[in-house]
Amino acid sequence: MPRILIVEDEEIIRSALRKLLTHAGYTVEDAGSVEEATERHEPDTFDLIISDLRLPGAPGTELIRRAPDTPVLIMTSYASLRSAVDSMKMGAVEYIAKPFDHDEMLEAVETILARQNHTTRSADTAVTPEEQARTDSDPASLMFGNCDAMQKVFTLIRKVAPTETTVLIQGESGTGKELAARALHLMSPRASNPLISVNCAAIPESLIESELFGHEKGSFTGAVSARTGLIEAADGGSLFLDEIGELPAEAQARLLRVLQEGEIRKVGSTQSRQVDVRMIAATHRNLKAMTRTGEFREDLYYRLNVMQIRIPPLRERQPDILGLAQNFLRRQGSKMNKPSLNLTPEAMRVLERHRWPGNVRELENAIERATILCDNDLITPALLDLEDGVDEVRIPETLVDGNHEQAQTQETDTSSDLSLEDYFQHFVLENQDRMSETELAQKLGISRKSLWERRQRLGIPRKKNSSN
Structure with a gap:
């Protein structure tokens, strides 16, 4: 169980924080000053130090020097950007303003400890040259992902990569589909041969066939010399066709032949040529739905969709x-x-x-x-x-006094019937008599300045006895 040292001169805050962290399952020790912490405890033996910035004698940032290998979270009532800059320049991993929200504190502690554990594991792991060679081509070395969804993606890539199976990678724009294709290639027996990447949406429709399959001299206006296509250039390696849903119909038919027969024919040529290419395709569109509207060939879809890998969106x-x-x-x-x-x-x-x-x-x-x-x-x-x-943040479940069931009901009702602005107005009017402006802003997940600006825009007056 992680050990945490609290250094705080105010007994009420120290006691409350100790109870909060103990209840959360942490082993907790405390002190009232840096000197007391050093004399009674060994700060560098703890997993985390939580210290007030202003203490009798030395400031809390002194603990950063005395326990250089232990992360220090600084608490301060003087939560200006200047104090934050100074603390973090000196090595604090994070700062938190007093009075702090209990959930905010627990979340900060959990994040710091998780980050520290990951760093420690990385530093303690010795890697042989052979292991390093394998790691360099592992999907986890190309794509970051500790969540369950990405770990499943990595597992699937490791299983599929050594095969010759055609792969369809699906995912929204910006999710890292090309990185997944690169990992598939680098972990395959074809890694020493080229990976040719083609963005089908970036090539004009009139040139796509020439780019993919090549052309003979004089086959069309402007074809002043013969040209090797990208598929032929990938011979022996892998071809990554990004945004394959944008491929025009005629090119789809020619690509199907490559998948079925393993051969290409240049534009303007009567001769076919055998190619050995592993096909990897990607799209953000629903190809299955496109087959129903005739936008994408159904037979090509099934040829491509032998193995599907879905890259989850960042949300x-x-x-x-x-x-x-x-x-x-x-x-x-x-x-x-x-x-x-x-x-x-x-x-x-x-x-x-x-x-x-x-x-x-x-x-x-x-x-x-x-x-x-x-x-x-x-x-x-x-x-x-x-x-x-x-504005796009999901309404938190703790909006109404921490009442989980009531908050869930409110979230469901408002999300189905109200716009975000309607929800904002509804929430502020309902809660401003018992919440300060700071509390309202925190619950809504916005700054006080944003709260004030939205009040002005929507014409919602502040209560007359409103304060900080």
């Missing part, structure tokens, strides 16, 4: 969002000579709440944009520029 991979963000942050920070970048807790929450219609690609773009704009070492929600994503 179904909630546990992976922060891990992906940290990976992108390290990569972008290294590129831009900003190696000390960190996400603020508020930025982490914004990332977790956003619906990610553009999936992993959108997340990567958001991190890259924030890295460029960041003037210090902390990525804030404003830099991520995902404000619109807050």
Whole structure:
């Protein structure tokens, strides 16, 4: 069981936090100052230290120096960006404002400990050169995913890759379908031969057949010389056809012949040529439905759909969002000579709440944009520029005084009958007599500034005795 050290000079807060963490199953020790923590305990033997920033004597950030291998979560009543920047520059893994929400604290502790466990396992694992060679082509080395859905994808890729089976990868734009295709190729016996990738949506319809199958000199206007097609170029290797749902009908018929007979015929040629190509296709469209409307050949669909791999959208991979963000942050920070970048807790929450219609690609773009704009070492929600994503957040189940059943009923009723703005107005009017503006904003998952702006836009007056 993880051991946590609390360093807090206010007995009421220290006692409440100790009870909260003990009840959650953690082993907890506490102290009233840095000196007391050092004298009575050994801070570097704990899994996590939670410390107030302002303490009698040395500040809480001193524990970062005294226990360099233990993550330190800083609590502060002075929750300004300046104090957050200073704390995290000194090595704090996160900060949290007092008075804190119990669920927020437990979530922060769980996230830090999970991150620490992952880092420890990675550091303690020795890898032989042979194991490293296998790991380099493993899907988990190309695609990040700790959630169950992605682990199933990795397992399927490992099973299918060594075979010659045609694979259809399905998933929304930006989910990483090309990475999955690359993993399939690199784990196959064809890894030493080329992987040719073709985006069928990016090639004009008039040129798609020439690009795929090649053409003979003079076969059409502009064909001043013979050309080898991409399928022939992939001979002995793998061909990845992205967005195959955009392939025109005539090209579909020719591709079917490649799958059935293993041969191609260049545009303008009367001779066929045998090719040995492993076909991997991908699409974000429903090919089965397209066969019913005649947009996609049914026989080609069944030839392609021998083995199907579905890449889940990012909104179904909630546990992976922060891990992906940290990976992108390290990569972008290294590129831009900003190696000390960190996400603020508020930025982490914004990332977790956003619906990610553009999936992993959108997340990567958001991190890259924030890295460029960041003037210090902390990525804030404003830099991520995902404000619109807050509107798409699922209404939390704890909106109404933690009453789970009542909240679920309210969520169901409002989501079926009300727009988001209607829901906002309904919730604020119903709860503002017993909640402060801060509490309303927290429950709605928005900032106080956003709460005020929406009040103005919707004409919802604040209660007269409203305060912080």
